[in-house]
Structure formats: C-alpha cells, structure tokens
Amino acid sequence: MRRITRLPAALLAVLLTAALSTACGSDDDGKGASSSGGSSPDKVTYITGFGTFGREAYAYVAQDKGYFRDAGVSVTIQPGQGSAISLAALAGGRAQFAPVDLSSTIMQVGSGKVSGVTAVAAVHQTTDAAVMALADSGISKPADLEGKKIADPAGSVIGALFPAYAKLAGFDADKVDFVNLEPQQLGVNLATGKVDAVGQYRVGRPNIENAVKGKEVVVLPFGTFLTESYGSAVTTTTKIAEEDPDLVRRFTSALFKGMRYAIDHPEEAAAVLAKKHPTVNEKAAAAEIELVGEAVQPKKDGAPIGTMDRERVAGAIKALVDAGAVKSGLTPEQLVSFDLVPKS
Known part of the structure; x- marks a missing residue:
C-alpha cells in the first residue's frame, strides 16, 4: 500500500x-x-x-x-x-x-x-470498515482496487487495516495508492473522479451517496474477511x-x-x-x-x-x-x- x-x-x-x-x-x-x-x-x-x-x-x-x-x-x-x-x-x-x-x-x-x-x-458488533467506490468505476470486488487511488483520512483505522484486509482478500496492497484527505472531502473527491475510491465506515454510506448525488455506490466491507x-x-x-x-x-x-x-x-x-x-x-x-x-x-x-x-x-x-x-x-x-x- x-x-x-x-x-x-x-x-x-x-x-x-x-x-x-x-x-x-x-x-x-x-x-x-x-x-x-x-x-x-x-x-x-x-x-x-x-x-x-x-x-x-x-x-x-x-x-x-x-x-x-x-x-x-x-x-x-x-x-x-x-x-x-x-x-x-x-x-x-x-x-x-x-x-x-x-x-x-x-x-x-x-x-x-x-x-x-x-x-x-x-x-x-462487527467491523464497520469499508472501501466505497462508484458503480461505474470498474470496482466491484477487492482485487479491482489494484492500481487505484483511495482517499482516506490520516489516522483512520481503514488505512491501518487495509494491508491485512488485502492479504485476506487475496490482492496486493502495495499496488494501491492511498492519499490523505479530510473526512468532509472524501465524497466530493469521489464524485469528481479525483480518486477511485474512499475509505469509509459502512454506516457512512448516506454521506457518500449525498455527495455523489444519486450515483450508485459500491461498498466493499472489510467484515467479509475479518469476520470475528x-x-x-x-x-x-x-x-x-x-x-x-x-x-x-x-x-x-x-x-x-x-x-x-x-x-x-x-x-x-x-x-x-x-x-x-x-x-x-x-x-x-x-x-x-x-x-x-x-x-x-x-x-x-x-x-x-x-x-x-x-x-x-x-x-x-x-x-x-x-x-x-x-x-x-x-x-x-x-x-x-x-x-x-x-x-x-
């Protein structure tokens, strides 16, 4: 990563x-x-x-x-x-x-x-960490994140957990670029295409959907692999x-x-x-x-x-x-x- x-x-x-x-x-x-x-x-x-x-x-x-x-x-x-x-x-x-x-x-x-x-x-009761992308981005599964740019706030657990998530999901975290943005900037940068995906809690999906103004959002939850x-x-x-x-x-x-x-x-x-x-x-x-x-x-x-x-x-x-x-x-x-x- x-x-x-x-x-x-x-x-x-x-x-x-x-x-x-x-x-x-x-x-x-x-x-x-x-x-x-x-x-x-x-x-x-x-x-x-x-x-x-x-x-x-x-x-x-x-x-x-x-x-x-x-x-x-x-x-x-x-x-x-x-x-x-x-x-x-x-x-x-x-x-x-x-x-x-x-x-x-x-x-x-x-x-x-x-x-x-x-x-x-x-x-x-389950990890809420996730990565979100627009449905038309070509990202539909974890491996699709290789070669992509993900925005995530500094200090976020999502960035810290990402290498473990990538290993369990079977893709190379080193082939993903992370950029630090403030939480309020995530949705806007996703909507404008400046980043391919964003780190976000699953419960934060409404904020991302509000920022991208009705576009379909794909959610890749870490809990699929970090089940405990x-x-x-x-x-x-x-x-x-x-x-x-x-x-x-x-x-x-x-x-x-x-x-x-x-x-x-x-x-x-x-x-x-x-x-x-x-x-x-x-x-x-x-x-x-x-x-x-x-x-x-x-x-x-x-x-x-x-x-x-x-x-x-x-x-x-x-x-x-x-x-x-x-x-x-x-x-x-x-x-x-x-x-x-x-x-x-």
Missing part, C-alpha cells in the same frame, strides 16, 4: 490538541445535583469516533436528554480524528472515553505503540477501569441510553446533532443513525447493546496475526475489561 501523504505523528498530536480545544460541547451547565447522592458530578472528556457525522449523534443525545447528568457525569464531547489519534489522547490523559475501532487497538497495543487503554463495551472483528468499542484507560469501575458503568449506561433513543428517533437525534453542529446534513445524519441501529445489535439473542465475547476477541486477534498485522502473544484480557462489559 503506497501512502502518498501522511502527516507526521507529532503534527497529528498538535492538530488533535487544537481541535479538541476549539470544537466541543459540554453538559457542565450547573443544573442541580447528580444521581450520585448530590455530590459534584465526575467530569470527563469524550472524543467521538470521527468528526460529527450522524453515527456520532448518540453521545449528543445522551448529553441533550440529561442521561449523563442523571448518571452523575459531566461530559465534554469533542470531535475525534480517528482511532489512532483517540488512543493517543486516552493514553496521554487528554480524554477519558472514546469509541475506538477494536482492530486498531489490537494493532496499536500489539505493536507497543500504545499502552494503558482498555475497551469496556462494543459499539459496533468488532467495530468501534467504548475505550478508556486501564487506570480508570481499575480504580473507578463505577464511573465506567455509569458513563457507559448513559451513553447507550442515548444510543437506544437515537436509534428509536433518528430524525430527532439528527436534529440534536445539527443543533450542536449546524453544518450537519440532517437527512444524511438520520440515514446514518438508522444504519447504526443495525450495526449495534448483538449476534446473540437477548444480549445487551455493548456486549463483547472473549472468544470473538481472541478470533479477531488471530485474524490479524495470521494476516501479519500484529505479532502473536496478545490476549483478549490485554484489550478488554470483560468485567465491565454490559451483561444481560
């Missing part, structure tokens, strides 16, 4: 710090006492998975509806810039919670680039998980209450998001939220939103080891605090 442009890690950290300090929302409005017996609420920073797309609306709903406040947590929500940067923010103490793609966590922890982080609940992988998982630090498990449970419970409300009321959730971020396309955001509703449903009947299975995590690790994306030796317990995962 040839990466045409890639911002240096140090610059990414600077950009993250600047973005987090200027684009955020907080429910720390001094409204009364929390449900934790009248004491001051715990203040935390939550980074979204990526930007302010419809898929992120559930956190803003939890804030708007007072679910965080009722749980005794005051949450500042800040738009994220991808899994790798979110992991660095967690490890560096700049945030306490973030939805991070579990495959990214496996690769980052397995390579020793990040430590001191742990997943506590699954957001997406989870998608995003609520991630925190091991220190918080070990020293304040009650905070983790209260935060996660309130966050998923917002998720359930958003899924049941996608238009209202999109409006809540647009109120915080006026540039949001409400129609596309609502369509994304409906797709999120499918992505969060557990595979096992009766299991709650957020559930995670040790055997599946072990299978996800093995798939990345077999693909050469990470060395062997990593265990599920090094990645997930299973005692904090939602249970029936």
Whole structure:
C-alpha cells in the first residue's frame, strides 16, 4: 500500500490538541445535583469516533436528554480524528472515553505503540470498515482496487487495516495508492473522479451517496474477511477501569441510553446533532443513525447493546496475526475489561 501523504505523528498530536480545544460541547451547565447522592458530578472528556457525522449523534443525545447528568457525569464531547489519534489522547490523559475501532487497538497495543487503554463495551458488533467506490468505476470486488487511488483520512483505522484486509482478500496492497484527505472531502473527491475510491465506515454510506448525488455506490466491507472483528468499542484507560469501575458503568449506561433513543428517533437525534453542529446534513445524519441501529445489535439473542465475547476477541486477534498485522502473544484480557462489559 503506497501512502502518498501522511502527516507526521507529532503534527497529528498538535492538530488533535487544537481541535479538541476549539470544537466541543459540554453538559457542565450547573443544573442541580447528580444521581450520585448530590455530590459534584465526575467530569470527563469524550472524543467521538470521527468528526460529527450522524453515527456520532448518540453521545449528543445522551448529553441533550440529561442521561449523563442523571448518571452523575459531566461530559465534554469533542470531535475525534480517528482511532489512532483517540488512543493517543486516552493514553496521554487528554480524554477519558472514546469509541475506538477494536482492530486498531489490537494493532496499536500489539505493536507497543500504545499502552494503558482498555475497551469496556462494543459499539459496533462487527467491523464497520469499508472501501466505497462508484458503480461505474470498474470496482466491484477487492482485487479491482489494484492500481487505484483511495482517499482516506490520516489516522483512520481503514488505512491501518487495509494491508491485512488485502492479504485476506487475496490482492496486493502495495499496488494501491492511498492519499490523505479530510473526512468532509472524501465524497466530493469521489464524485469528481479525483480518486477511485474512499475509505469509509459502512454506516457512512448516506454521506457518500449525498455527495455523489444519486450515483450508485459500491461498498466493499472489510467484515467479509475479518469476520470475528468488532467495530468501534467504548475505550478508556486501564487506570480508570481499575480504580473507578463505577464511573465506567455509569458513563457507559448513559451513553447507550442515548444510543437506544437515537436509534428509536433518528430524525430527532439528527436534529440534536445539527443543533450542536449546524453544518450537519440532517437527512444524511438520520440515514446514518438508522444504519447504526443495525450495526449495534448483538449476534446473540437477548444480549445487551455493548456486549463483547472473549472468544470473538481472541478470533479477531488471530485474524490479524495470521494476516501479519500484529505479532502473536496478545490476549483478549490485554484489550478488554470483560468485567465491565454490559451483561444481560
């Protein structure tokens, strides 16, 4: 895989710090006492998975509806810039919670680039990573990506996962060019033919379809080959998980209450998001939220939103080891605090 442009890690950290300090929302409005017996609420920073797309609306709903406040947590929500940067923010103490793609966590922890982080609940029950192209591009299967140019944001898990995906799908990642673009630029560059395909979460398809104005979009989901992988998982630090498990449970419970409300009321959730971020396309955001509703449903009947299975995590690790994306030796317990995962 040839990466045409890639911002240096140090610059990414600077950009993250600047973005987090200027684009955020907080429910720390001094409204009364929390449900934790009248004491001051715990203040935390939550980074979204990526930007302010419809898929992120559930956190803003939890804030708007007072679910965080009722749980005794005051949450500042800040738009994220991808899994790798979110992991660095967690490890560096700049945030306490973030939805991070579990495959990214496996690769980052397995390579020793990040430590001191742990997943506590699954957001997406299967990996949501995908590549999207226009139907008239000649791309209909993974091997068609050879010789093509793919746009993907810097720090995105899709670019990080791509070599493993290519190996499992049976094509040469080194014959694909990657270019870094901001998330908002992906659809426009695809529509104008400046790139052949874009990295995008499956639930982000409505935004791409909106940008290409009705043209048919082909989706190549990584989950076809990474069958055991989870998608995003609520991630925190091991220190918080070990020293304040009650905070983790209260935060996660309130966050998923917002998720359930958003899924049941996608238009209202999109409006809540647009109120915080006026540039949001409400129609596309609502369509994304409906797709999120499918992505969060557990595979096992009766299991709650957020559930995670040790055997599946072990299978996800093995798939990345077999693909050469990470060395062997990593265990599920090094990645997930299973005692904090939602249970029936």
